Amino acid sequence: MMTVYKTDNRVLHEVEEMDPGVWIMMTNPTMEESQEVAEQYDIDMADVRAALDEEESSRIELEDGYTLILVDIPATEIRHESKNYTTIPLGILLTQECIITVCTEETPILQHFIERRVREFSTKKKMRFVYQILFRTAAMYQSTLRIIDKKRTDIEENIGGNTEDEDLVNLHELESTLVYFATSLRANGVVLERLSRYKRLEQYPEDTELLDDVIIENKQAIEMTMIYRDIINGTRELVSSVINNRLNNVMKYLTSITLVMAIPTIISGLYGMNVSGKWMPLSNTPYGFGIICLGTLIICILILLILRKKNML
Structure with a gap:
């Protein structure tokens, strides 16, 4: 699915034409939609569909006429018949005329912009838009980490009661999620560091402060991930000891x-x-x-x- 948005007088609305200053949001696009965008803006097809590969790692590539930014964002999936968290790639393509986002599924990160819940958002200010996406990504990581810690707390509260092997499985799932998060956040951190060094990307002076905030939020998410991972590891050992006892x-x-x-x-x-x-x-x-x-x-x-x-x- 491909949807085109544009802001006029700070109001976001959907448009039909791919005019300059638009935001093209592609959610699990078809080959025809990918081909249309690739031909319209002279982008390599592999770069347009890079975010559709779950194994793609976070990176930034400066090409002739456009820039590709790949980051990992939190997402949900069903594992062992229960809802768990993982990470999926989000592709951001910057051209001279527009900004293009590509993802395999709808994400709350982009929905915040569609629902007009982000201040000073404009599709014409492409780098600020990118930093706002990355800021929402770091914030979503932190929010998801708090949910994971709440699940761990619920398991810990049941240790004195009816503790079962299922609790160990759930803790293992949470620990696996934190491993995915830690890997993705570190890779995102490398992308952010490179963004702070590249001078080719045009940006407003206030955008630099926003990028600094994004870097700080990403580092905080990494610290939260490591802390929660250590706590979950201790909780898992405690549950295992209780069952063995x-x-x-x-x-x-x-x-x-x-x-x-x-x-x-x-x-x-x-x-x-x-x-x-x-x-x-x-x-x-x-x-x-x-x-x-x-x-x-x-x-x-x-x-x-x-x-x-x-x-x-």
Whole structure:
């Protein structure tokens, strides 16, 4: 899908023609749409469709007549029948006439501009628009990281209750997401550093301050990712230790019960042997069976007391 927007008097509206100063938003575009944009602005087809490859890494390339900026942005996906977070590429193409964004799916980052929730936004000020996109990207990373930490907190609160293997799986998913985030944020940071050095890209003086803010927000997102990753790693070890401790307690109880139940089994086994009765104690004594049962019960009670004293029960 391809949609063309333009700001007039600070008001964004959709237009039909690709006039100078427009923003072309391409969401999972077809080959025909990609070909149309590539021919209109003399852009290499591979660069137009670069963001559609999930394996593409963040980078910036200065070509004749246009500039390609690729960054990773947060996105959601379904893994193990649950909603999780990942990163996808977002391509930004700057030409002399317009700015083009390419992504495989709709993202809240661009929806903020469509819904007119970004101040001082203009499709004609291309570099400021790029920095505003990157600022929203860093802000979305931070917002998603807070959601991830909230999920971790919910799992941690259930540790004292019904902790299951599913909690370990969920923590592993969160930790994997933070690995993706950390890698993407570092790559985005390299792109931002290069943007601050390139003089070919025309920008207004106030845009430099906005770029500095973007760099700071990106670094803060990296720090949050590392902190939350360490915390989740500690929580995962805690959950694993709790599960192992409960398993050890179950095995301890079962061992104690087996030990107690072995006493009657041994005694009844001895008296069930096919030998002469005169050699078996209490075999010819009145109430011998009751005495043996009582003695067995006393021995079991003594063992229970000993095990309880040693915290085995």
